Amino acid sequence: MTRLLFIGAGRMGSAIISRLITSGDMKLDISICDPYFSRGTNPALDKVSAIYPTLEAAEIDGPFDVIVLAIKPQLFGKLAHLLKLVTTQHSLVISVMAGIAVDAIRHTHDYSVVRTMPNIGAAHGHSATACFAGPYVTEAGRTLATRIMEKIGSVYWVKDEELLHAVTAVSGSGPAYFFAFVEALANAGKDLGLSPELAKNLAIDTLQSASASLQQMRDPSLLRDAVTSPSGTTAAALAAFSSNNDLSNLVSRATRAANARSIELK
Ligand SMILES: NC(=O)C1=CN([C@@H]2O[C@H](COP(=O)(O)OP(=O)(O)OC[C@H]3O[C@@H](n4cnc5c(N)ncnc54)[C@H](O)[C@@H]3O)[C@@H](O)[C@H]2O)C=CC1
Numbered sequence: 001m002t003r004l005l006f007i008g009a010g011r012m013g014s015a016i017i018s019r020l021i022t023s024g025d026m027k028l029d030i031s032i033c034d035p036y037f038s039r040g041t042n043p044a045l046d047k048v049s050a051i052y053p054t055l056e057a058a059e060i061d062g063p064f065d066v067i068v069l070a071i072k073p074q075l076f077g078k079l080a081h082l083l084k085l086v087t088t089q090h091s092l093v094i095s096v097m098a099g100i101a102v103d104a105i106r107h108t109h110d111y112s113v114v115r116t117m118p119n120i121g122a123a124h125g126h127s128a129t130a131c132f133a134g135p136y137v138t139e140a141g142r143t144l145a146t147r148i149m150e151k152i153g154s155v156y157w158v159k160d161e162e163l164l165h166a167v168t169a170v171s172g173s174g175p176a177y178f179f180a181f182v183e184a185l186a187n188a189g190k191d192l193g194l195s196p197e198l199a200k201n202l203a204i205d206t207l208q209s210a211s212a213s214l215q216q217m218r219d220p221s222l223l224r225d226a227v228t229s230p231s232g233t234t235a236a237a238l239a240a241f242s243s244n245n246d247l248s249n250l251v252s253r254a255t256r257a258a259n260a261r262s263i264e265l266k
């Protein structure tokens with residue numbers, strides 16, 4: 001039985017716990033440390049073994065084999081020194097926190113650390129997650145981290161920790177870009193005379209159509225060509241996106257801003 005402690009069970013922590021529990025094919029004993037978590041919000045989460053309000057709780061039953069850090073990066077500095085209470089040198093710490101480097105997570109302790117960057121699709125098993133293994137992570141540790149993160153979607157590994165900033169800018173924050181685009185498309189549809197409700201539904205379902213096509217044929221350029229009739233309506237719209245390289249420049253500026261912010265969180 002592998003003993004896991006989730007520090008933080010908000011959006012990301014609870015998505016991972018819930019997918020681990022509902023898939024049920026790993027022998028796991030899961031506990032939560034989160035001062036604001038209470039039972040009764042999600043039936044899968046109610047199956048955890050224990051809920052602790054703090055890492056210093058007298059009843060905490062450590063050490064744990066795996067600690068998942070799913071708190072806000074800004075909080076980590078206050079908790080780092082307490083990790084010694086729930087870990088040994090054999091523990092594997094898996095972080096989903098944006099920005100915080102392996103060295104900072106190891107602090108003065110000697111557990112091994114895998115940093116990951118999932119996304120909000122985790123709740124439905126559709127995260128795109130990239131991982132980086134810090135020093136001393138064994139092959140068994142990598143395999144365990146992969147098995148855990150695969151429960152929430154696809155898993156990729158990067159060899160250079162610095163690349164996690166770019167990963168965060170592309171796939172960690174990425175879902176929000178598509179949500180913002182759907183909002184903009186719905187607003188544009190409204191301006192063209194559609195009711196707000198119809199414009200929103202068409203925009204949302206269109207993202208679903210595009211996503212399903214991309215999953216089947218993983219080639220966005222080919223798919224774009226397939227929609228674009230010569231001199232047709234799509235060509236007219238895409239010409240506006242590409243005039244002065246507007247869309248590329250905008251996406252490049254946005255991802256550079258996210259990348260820079262991730263570096264600041266270090
Ligand atoms: N939301 C997203 O789409 C993504 C978030 N992340 C990362 O995941 C981490 C968590 O983000 P979310 O789940 O969105 O935030 P959240 O705010 O939903 O969850 C944070 C949890 O930490 C808990 N918490 C607060 N103080 C605590 C303490 N002293 N000890 C233990 N737990 C405490 C809160 O009660 C809350 O449940 C962040 O570091 C973020 O960078 C990574 C990828 C995507």
Ligand SMILES: O=C(O)[C@@H]1CCC=N1
Binds near residue numbers: 098168172173
């Ligand atoms: O916005 C953030 O900082 C986190 C990391 C990636 C998605 N949400």
